Structures are given as C-alpha cells and as structure tokens.
Amino acid sequence: MNSAAVPSNILDAKIPEGRLSEKWSRYKATCRLVSFNNKKKLDIIVVGTGLAGASAAASFAEAGYNVRSFCFQDSARRAHSVAAQGGVNAAKNYQNDGDNVYRMFYDTIKGGDFRAREANVYRLAECSSSLIDQAVAQGVPFGREYGGYIANRSFGGVQVRRTFYARGQTGQQLLMGAYAALMRQVNLSKVKLHTRHEMLDLVVIDGKARGIIARNLETGEIERYGAHAVVLATGGFGKIYYLSTLAMGCNGSAIWRAYKKGAFMANPSWTQIHPTSLPQSGEHQSKLTLMSESLRNDGRIWVPKNKDDQRAPNDIPEDERDYYLERRYPAFGNLAPRDISSRAAKERIDAGHGVGPLKNAVYLDFKHAIEEYGESIIKQRYGNLFRMYEKITGVNAYKEPMKISPSAHFSMGGLWVDYELCTTIPGLYALGECNFADHGANRLGANSLLQACVDGYFIIPYTIGNYLADDINTGTIKTDHPAFDEAESNARMFLEKLLSVNGTKVVDYFHKELGKILTDKCSVSRDEEGLKEAIRNIRALREEFWLQVKIPGTGEQVNSELEKAGRVADYLELGELMCRDALNRHESCGAHFRNEYQTEEGEALRDDENYCFISCWEHGGSEREPVHHREELEFETVKLISRSYK
Secondary structure, three states, X not given: OOOOOEEOOOOOOOOOOOOHHHHHHHHHHHOOOOXXXXXXXXXXXXEOOOHHHHHHHHHHHHHXXXXXXXXXXXXXXXXXXXXXXXXXXXXXXXXXXXXXXXXXXXXXXXHOOOOXXXXXXXXXXXXXXXXXXXXXXXXXXXOEOOOXXXXXXOOOOOOOOOEEOOOOXXXXXXXXXXXXXXXXXXXXXXXXXXXXXXXXXXXXXXXXXXXXXXXXXXXXXXXXXXXXXXXXXXXXXXXXHOOEOOOOOOOOHHHHHHHOOOOOEEOOOOEEEEEEEOOOOOOOOOOXXXXXXXXXXXXXXXXXXXXXOOOOHHHOOHXXXXXXXXXXXXXXXXXXXXXXXXXXXXXXXXXXXXXXXXOOEEEEEOHHHHHHHOHHHHHHHHHHHHHHHHHHHOOOOOOOOEEEEEEEEEEOOEEOOOOOOXXXXXXXXXXXXXXXXXXXXXXXXXXXXXXXXXXXXXXXXHHHHHHHHHHOOOOOOXXXXXXXXXXXXXXXXXXXXXXXXXXXXXXXXXXXXXXXXXXXXXXXXXXXXXXXHHHHHHHHHXXXXXXXXOOOOOOOOOOHHHHHHHHHHHHHHHHHHHHHHHHHOOOOEOOXXXXXXXXXXXXXXXXXXXXOEEEEEEXXXXXXXXXXXXXXXXXXXXXXXXXXXX
C-alpha cells in the first residue's frame, strides 16, 4: 500500500534568489510585465467568488484584463468566505507588544509544524499590513478602541495581538469589500459574472490551461469558455467529512477535476479539525456550527475532573474542574494552536470526561471574564456569537458555559503551486484554500482570510503577468478546438453515467458513510491499520455508489441531487488519496497525528530527516495508482526545533 516518495524534478517552486526579506520585492522588480494596452487582448477565467476569487477578478479587471468570473451560488456574495468569524492577521504592531513581520512569519512556520516553504510564508506576513490598509479604504468596519484606533486581539499559537476583527463577522465584512470591488468591474463590463454555473472540467491545449467546461445550473446546459489563463479560487474540501463547519455547497470538485487533468495534489491528508464547534446532537444533522476561535481569548476551556459527572456546569466547584489546556500548555493556555487544542479535547472526551447529552463536548466558560470585565464588555466583543449560540442551543452563555467540540474545518492540503501560485499545468493558478501553500501541517487562526486576500489582491496580479507576457499575440482562445470537444464529451458522459445508475440509495447516504470512515480513521488521529482499513472501505463504498446511487430528474433542468452526486463521486476518490497520503507519512506533524509517532507526553513526533518535504501526488489514470513525488523543504532562516507551546 505504501508508495515510496522520491524527489521530483518536475516540481520547480521558482523561489527567487536573495535574502528572505528581499525575495518578493526582487521578484516584483524583475518579473515580466504586460502593458496596459496589451492586457485588453488577454482573457482570464476566475472560478470562485470568495475573498480570493473576487479580489483576483476585481484586480485583474482594474489592471485591464478581460475577466470571466464563475460561481455556483446565485450571488457572488454567498461564497463561504462570508462564514469566517474571528479575524484577519496582520503584523502592524498597533498594540506595541513586540510584533513584526519576522515574528509573524516565525509564528506561522512554527504553527504549521515546519512543513511550509519559508519564502511563501514570509511573503504572507510581509503583505499582511497592506491588506488592512486596503480593507479600511474599502470601508471594512474593524473594531476600534475608544480613541478610534483599530483594535486587535490574540488568536491561537501566538503571544501578541495581531488579529483585526469586525466582531464575529470579519469574513462577511471583508467579502463585502471584495464583492463591491468585483461588482464595480461587472458594471464597467470588464468582468462578465456567471452565477449558478459549476465547473465540470478543465480544458488543456498543448499542455496549457485554456478554458473550462461549465454547467448552467438553472438550465442544465453544458457551456464552453476559453481564456489565456484559468484561476481556481474554489475553497477547500473539508466538507468531505460531511459533518463539518462548512456550508453544504462547499466542495472539492474543481480542484479534483484539475488534478485528473495533470495538476498535482499536495498534502491532501492535512485537514484541520477546529476545536470550537458546536457538538453533534444527532444523526439528523447535515453540518456543524463554528464558534469563533476568538472566544478563546476570554473563555476558559475545562471538563469535570470526575468522569461522567452529571451535575450542571455551574454546580461543579472550581477545584473539581480540569482546565486542561492551561494545565498542559501554560505558556499559551486556552490559545494553544488548533491541532493541539482539538487533540487535547478529544483525549479528554475519549477518557470519559466529555459533557453534554452525548458526552462529546467540553466547556467554554466566560464566568471569569465577565467577573473581570463585566458582561457589557463581553457583549461588545462577542455579542453576535453569543446570540447565535443561544438561538441554536437555547442556552444563555453569559449565565452558563458553552459546549464545544472538535469538528472538520479547513484543508491545508490542496493543489500544488509554485511561488507564482501556478500549478503543474502552465496557465492554471490556484488561490486561497484550494492551494496547499503557506499553512504547512496546521493553519493558525485568522490566517485563512489573510491568505485568500493576499493571494488575490497582491500576489496573482503580478505573477500572472509573468506568464501572460508570452500570450499577447496568441489571439482569442477558440472553443471549437478538439480539446474542448473532448472535455465537453467527457463531462456529458460523466453526468449521463450518474443519471443512468438509477439505484436505491440517495446521494447523502454515501456522503455520510464516507464522512464516518474519514472521521473515524483519518481525522484528529490516524494509524497504519486504520488507514488501510479506511482505504478498503472507501473503495467498497465507491463501488457501491456506482451501483446503487439514485438521482431523480434529468440533466436538462435544475437538479441539485445531480450536483451533489458529482461532488460526492469526486470525494470518494479524494478520500482514498487523503488516506494514502496519511499512510505514507511516517511521522506526526501538525494536524497529521499518527498514533505510532508521538512523544512520551503524547505530543507530535516529527521526522525531519526523512519527511521534511511537501508530499505531492500525480494522477496515474483510472486504472493506475497515483504517482508520489516530493518537494524538499529547505530552511535557511529558521531552525527546525521541536514544536512546543508549554
């Protein structure tokens, strides 16, 4: 089952020469440019209208390119970026607590357990300050101090306050800024917006990405679109677990279709389990609700010291409470990184200290913060989150602790990209969560919004020009090319195959079963035996899917079940690759915790000598196993040390 990882000559990260702090400025000073008059000769497709997609499309159009923007929602502003709550990081040091670009870079590298490229991570920190200026100019209503200065708070894995926030609606407010920029270009006819369209396939001509095949979800029509470059900004694949913090429509199909056309997948097993979600309450649920990590600034996490304690939380005295994060990680306490906090919660729950009707949660308690600051201050900081919690649970969290639990959230893995955010297919770029870059094996809170915005506003407008400079005399990409014929034919056959099964089980049955397999065998922790079992079970489930799935309706109409079926079919393939990737990494790092590789204290045990690389997978075809490549990670600035938050 194991695949030997071999260094790959295919993977050129294109990292600029020079000192780490000068690489990005050196790149911008020396990359090729496309003049303004030539940009109008070039077409770019952007798939996705979240923060990464909307910011990129608006920036391209503002620069002079012709842009087509696609989303499967009925409005670009419904992208899942709207759901992010707690904040966005930037190294502005407004709180005068010692923050700077290098410290943010180091926190992010360390938070990812030293499994990310130095150059990409430093650029993320370097561009962070510009994002805040951009957002303020767009009118994003960041929280303010009494004197009018922008406020900051801490997030997990750091000891400074660098997180800018708009209460618990930061993603929504940032997306409104990007959406406004996008719609300005739509109104100027520089962006053609295609809502209710889903990408079915990537079109590759002479080795270059030259367009997409899309399905109009309102009419069922299959449509062709050509361009000189294609940019994917379609988010992550955390919904593969079924029960997750993501919206029901979130999916990994765009990147999976690109993978099957030759784009490498990197680190697909690195998926983040968020420590502060509402716990599952029953089999009826289709998703879980995220409670912002920002709550851990003032909330204290604990469980009863006595197993199976039946008392109400307020009846349990202080000396019978185990504030386990503060006990195990005193330097960071309740703001330990997400992977560590999730594993610690699972350990307490598995040990019999879980709370709630299903004993699958821990307490997040604001009693001490309210005693110190007053309820009005806590309302100012988190009021909308407390209202949301009460609306869902019926519990007033000002009066008794919240119940929270780990749940699937973010995918650090995704399409492999180089320093220019280009995949292994020339002309195909991946932005935000759908690429693997920046976060390593674990993402620090409030870096997701940052990466999406930085990729779209500040990086891709430069790097895509370096590629498109060769295309100014290419002319319009014609959609009557045989490659479009083939891609459209394959897309139609795929949909017809789904509709023709006419089995007895609905799509959600297969998604739920896949989610149970992955949650049990490839989630907070993994081991060799469990991963091998998961691969066998996923293969059997995939075989059953193609024999038993039932999809009502036709392809020539609105058909949400057909949409779901295509996405679940992709998940059934991606899930196996996730387990294969986890099986091949014989170490623990970040969110990838192999039970066989841990310290005596139960912490992750890395193997820097043998596994300090990006794990990359090349599609081997329908009848062959995927080919495993690796991109070696070289650290010139930071020193590889054991990751500790004690």
